[in-house]
Amino acid sequence: xxxxxVLIDHTFAEAFPMKATRVIITAQTEQWAFNxxxxxxxxxxxxxxxxxxxxxxxxxxxxxxxxxxxxxxxxLFTMGAKSLVKQLETRAGQSxxxxxxxxxxxxxxxxxxxxxxxxLRYFGDxxxxxxxxxxxxxxxxxxxxxxxxxEETTGQVNxxxxxNLLILAESEVDALEACEKAxxxxxxxxxxxxPFPGGVVRSGSKVGSKYPAxxxxxxxxxxxxxKGITKSELSPEIESVMEIVxxxxxxxxxxxxxxxxxxxFCSIGAYNGVKRISAGNYxxxxxxxxxxxxxxxxx
Amino acid sequence: xxDLTLTMKYRPNQRVDMSPITCxxxxxxxxxxxxxxxxxxxxxxxxxxxxxxxxxxxxxxxHINNSFSKLDYIGHGLDGGSIRVTGDVGAYLAMDMRxxxxxxxGNVGIYAACQMKNGFLQVMGDVDDFLGAALPGNKKGIQGxxxxxxxxxxxxxxxxxxxxxxxxxxxxxxxxxxxMTAGTIAVMGETGRNIGYxxxxxxxxxxxxxxxxxxxxxxxxxxxxxxxxxxxxMAQFDSKFSDSSQHFNRVHxxxxxxxxxxxxxxxxxxxxx
Numbered sequence: 001x002x003x004x005x006v007l008i009d010h011t012f013a014e015a016f017p018m019k020a021t022r023v024i025i026t027a028q029t030e031q032w033a034f035n036x037x038x039x040x041x042x043x044x045x046x047x048x049x050x051x052x053x054x055x056x057x058x059x060x061x062x063x064x065x066x067x068x069x070x071x072x073x074x075x076l077f078t079m080g081a082k083s084l085v086k087q088l089e090t091r092a093g094q095s096x097x098x099x100x101x102x103x104x105x106x107x108x109x110x111x112x113x114x115x116x117x118x119x120l121r122y123f124g125d126x127x128x129x130x131x132x133x134x135x136x137x138x139x140x141x142x143x144x145x146x147x148x149x150x151e152e153t154t155g156q157v158n159x160x161x162x163x164n165l166l167i168l169a170e171s172e173v174d175a176l177e178a179c180e181k182a183x184x185x186x187x188x189x190x191x192x193x194x195p196f197p198g199g200v201v202r203s204g205s206k207v208g209s210k211y212p213a214x215x216x217x218x219x220x221x222x223x224x225x226x227k228g229i230t231k232s233e234l235s236p237e238i239e240s241v242m243e244i245v246x247x248x249x250x251x252x253x254x255x256x257x258x259x260x261x262x263x264x265f266c267s268i269g270a271y272n273g274v275k276r277i278s279a280g281n282y283x284x285x286x287x288x289x290x291x292x293x294x295x296x297x298x299x
Numbered sequence: 300x301x302d303l304t305l306t307m308k309y310r311p312n313q314r315v316d317m318s319p320i321t322c323x324x325x326x327x328x329x330x331x332x333x334x335x336x337x338x339x340x341x342x343x344x345x346x347x348x349x350x351x352x353x354x355x356x357x358x359x360x361x362h363i364n365n366s367f368s369k370l371d372y373i374g375h376g377l378d379g380g381s382i383r384v385t386g387d388v389g390a391y392l393a394m395d396m397r398x399x400x401x402x403x404x405g406n407v408g409i410y411a412a413c414q415m416k417n418g419f420l421q422v423m424g425d426v427d428d429f430l431g432a433a434l435p436g437n438k439k440g441i442q443g444x445x446x447x448x449x450x451x452x453x454x455x456x457x458x459x460x461x462x463x464x465x466x467x468x469x470x471x472x473x474x475x476x477x478x479m480t481a482g483t484i485a486v487m488g489e490t491g492r493n494i495g496y497x498x499x500x501x502x503x504x505x506x507x508x509x510x511x512x513x514x515x516x517x518x519x520x521x522x523x524x525x526x527x528x529x530x531x532x533m534a535q536f537d538s539k540f541s542d543s544s545q546h547f548n549r550v551h552x553x554x555x556x557x558x559x560x561x562x563x564x565x566x567x568x569x570x571x572x
Contacts, residue, residue, distance in 0.1 A: 067524045133532045
């Protein structure tokens with residue numbers, strides 16, 4: 001399939017089942033809600049090394065938040081339920097509880113309820129109090145700037161991680177500019193996050209390594225500097241490859257984000273250096289979710 | 300189907316135990332069976348149809364018409380459906396209520412919402428002492444649900460209150476929130492002496508400055524982000540509590556009762572922040 005000169009490979013992105021949750025962080029100003037959310041979702045690009053994948057989903061107007069203050073919604077994804085509970089609690093405790101004027105609420109109703117403020121409340125050393133409002137329990141923890149308000153639980157739902165797009169471009173500049181534009185559009189899709197820095201990965205990996213201690217290593221087939229010395233996937237004009245990884249609550253959400261991403265790449269076109277769109281997979285043997293690029297574009 | 304309406308024919312001298320008349324207890328009964336239910340009246344029993352004329356048939360919506368202050372235990376243990384009372388009612392209104400809705404157009408006697416578990420009680424008039432309290436000797440007063448009083452309340456509102464919300468548009472008597480364990484009591488009017496006496500936890504939210512007991516510590520003036528959420532929850536009711544001009548998030552906080560564990564609080568409106 002070729003659109004505007006951009007070749008879309010007949011391949012698929014291979015994705016995995018994950019557990020996810022969403023939280024809403026509010027504060028006196030949008031900037032302080034962002035500061036807390038940025039910290040909470042920091043160092044959370046990949047479950048391989050960070051324990052979870054997390055990112056800010058979107059900004060929320062005061063009318064959209066439980067306490068009527070500006071806010072941010074953030075999502076966390078992990079491979080298992082236990083790690084989600086642990087990551088959420090650690091990150092909420094170290095990054096949101098600590099952030100001035102912040103409050104923390106559940107951002108998802110369905111699924112299994114997991115602790116949010118349930119254990120954080122013990123920081124209050126017995127001075128914490130709870131308030132049940134509309135059948136939801138909130139904890140009020142006295143802190144030095146006043147009071148940290150946190151909902152007792154949030155929802156844990158089944159989700160999907162590892163949707164991805166590879167953009168193959170004539171230069172590093174072209175690849176990065178195209179990714180920046182695509183990320184901007186893809187982040188408008190609800191229920192998805194792009195967990196890598198700025199939404200873009202330059203170090204896509206393959207499973208395994210020549211070094212036994214490593215479970216993943218550089219994806220040499222897509223490394224442009226190795227074109228002549230490895231079994232490369234790249235044609236001679238490709239000088240740079242970048243990847244956008246997408247985690248989402250459902251297959252539909254990921255497909256929607258991937259389609260918008262591919263449409264953006266195609267609208268930039270081969271004339272501007274975007275030559276090809278591909279995706280990372282493991283031959284379909286590892287992940288049960290296969291997002292076929294051409295099928296998505298035809299939907 | 301129209302509401303099952305019980306209209307009082309006359310006012311007996313002795314008090315009447317109305318506890319058999321709830322939606323769940325009447326479910327599946329024929330009108331003749333309802334008419335034959337015996338109600339304790341002093342030391343004797345009266346058939347329902349001796350005391351009331353009966354019309355309508357929907358037992359999920361009961362209307363007690365022409366009620367007066369000697370009808371006790373209305374809505375006792377109510378577990379769904381609605382009871383509407385036109386007139387005054389006696390003691391123990393909505394005692395042990397589990398679900399559903401009760402509305403009273405007039406005034407109410409002692410121990411309304413006593414040990415109530417859940418549901419919604421609305422009183423257009425005044426209520427007497429021990430609103431939402433525990434029976435003497437018991438340790439748990441109201442344990443859930445919402446009580447809205449459009450008039451004023453007597454002494455010991457929420458005595459031993461465990462959970463839930465009591466909203467009072469008027470004022471209260473003495474010992475409001477005494478021995479409270481948790482929950483919220485919001486009072487727009489004046490409150491009497493010894494507010495929060497023996498209070499363990501919970502919130503007394505006041506629009507008027509009370510006479511604060513010496514066993515409450517002054518914690519200063521603060522802005523709380525849970526208050527807008529609380530007011531939002533109150534806004535669902537047709538009352539002064541839904542009027543946004545009455546809402547605030549800046550309060551003066553008094554913590555106590557420090558003669559006990561002292562984790563309760565009296566929050567007094569300061570002004571809109």
